[in-house]
Amino acid sequence: MSSTPATLVVAIDGTSGSGKSSTSRGVATRLGIRYLDTGAMFRAMTWWMLEHGVDVHDPAAVAARCGEPVLESGTDPLNPTITVDGTDVAVAIRSAEVNAAVSPVSAVPAVRTRLLELQRRIIGEGGIVVEGRDIGSVVAPDAPVKVYLSADPSARAHRRAAEEGGADLAATQESLLARDKIDSGRATAPLTMAADAVHIDTTPYSLDEVIGQVVALAEAVEART
């Protein structure tokens, strides 16, 4: 869509498996703007902690080391990339070990401060779809388009298990719900729906339908500006 303002920021928050990543990439592609997966940044930080033998359940130990890894996120929605100290970790950050450790690492305030700075630098002047847990509430509170995606737990587990190549459904659902609990309950920047976000329950919709709904919201903002 040629009329997309170069400065548009679309904030997409929600739980794991709500369709956030596929929706965000699809919206960015259709609008011709960039894409940032902030969950991948928290995962990359977690991967580095595990690689360096840091006890992820010791917040002081995590805080002491979180300034060290050099994280780089590529923002092409057709080919998003993530590297840590120059190593491509796109596959490694989706492991069961990282899934189990990412919520406690993400709850450490120093980790959030460090990644917030990187996220704001990448967002820059805008022209980007940003997905995460606290984008509309903390990272980009002025974003003109804010969406909160949710879906039934069993729909989420089916989608995530399919993405992970047929992982065990019950175990996948259990891991999603455990992460939701920590992500929603943490003191700093918990998973929350911003007061001015549009809530879309994606359970009954296809991916294309959800992308269409978010693109329509972005177009409505453009029409007003």
Ligand code: DC
């Ligand atoms: O979206 P995801 O499942 O890849 O995110 C992985 C974890 O990262 C999630 O359990 C919580 C954390 N996260 C966060 O705390 N804040 C964000 N903006 C994005 C992710």
